Amino acid sequence: MAEDEVKQELIVSKQVISVPQRFATGPVMGYFLQELRDNARIMANRCPECGRHQVPPREVCAVCRLEADQWDEVGPEGVIRHYDIVYYASPDPLTGETREVPYVLAWIKLDGTSGDAYFWHMLKENDPSKIRKGLRVRAVFNENRVGAPSDIRHFEIIEAQESGGEQ
């Protein structure tokens, strides 16, 4: 029947709906974001009971359920704990533009944190095959900071690894 089919124009409607939103930081996340913005410092809060850090911070220690009101500066260097290489070209929610792939997301154990506080962020590395667990990385801050997690542009791998020997 294919030769009998009439060629028809098929309509596809493409749109980008933009939904504005407002995020109220509260005092704890607000302090974290203020320090990122004003001083380019990564602050973790610490539980007075068990001593574990949380970064980004939470009001309450997730284990002890106590108000975690002690602050420590951590990073800006750390170690890759694990990572994802993302090949799916999802849209950036802020712009609707499709992200370039592959990009790398890493869970980073920042220097000075105790417990299981892993900080999640973008890792800049053009060759994903170079990335491995245990590499040292450093936060790169934007010049113009607005008080958002993206004030850290990304983490980058610190060169001159002496361990070597990896394949």
Add this chain to the structure above:
Amino acid sequence: MSAREEHAFVVEGKMALPYQYFAGTVGSTFLVALRDEQKILGIRCDTCNKVFIPPRATCERCFSDLTDKWVELPGTGIVTGFTVVRYEEPYQPKKPPFVLALIRLDGADTPFVHLLESGDPAELQIGLKVKAVFAEKRIGSLLDISHFAPVP
């Protein structure tokens, strides 16, 4: 923890939701007729003796295939229900207040939703006779009908 409140602030943001709507063969025939000929097409089920708009490929009552049962409808009809939208959202087709009405075109058995511009919404009544006003610039969308307006 003195002056904790000093640390709280509000982050303005936005979320973009890209999407694609595929009108399909039946929907595309309907939209192309709106765009190129300013014609409103319904689709008839001969078994049920009903005319549906917007058109669909399958009768919702008897599941007959309706793919080629096109009927041209006039641009006139009556309001069978309406609501006044008073809140503002960025995705809406126009600034509130505006009226969304269920309009049953003459010759159709189902109403469909469209914008109605009739002056003061407080004076709006079910049963009002209306007609379609086409947009100057038509792109193959339901808004190629700009709105419906009362028949004087």
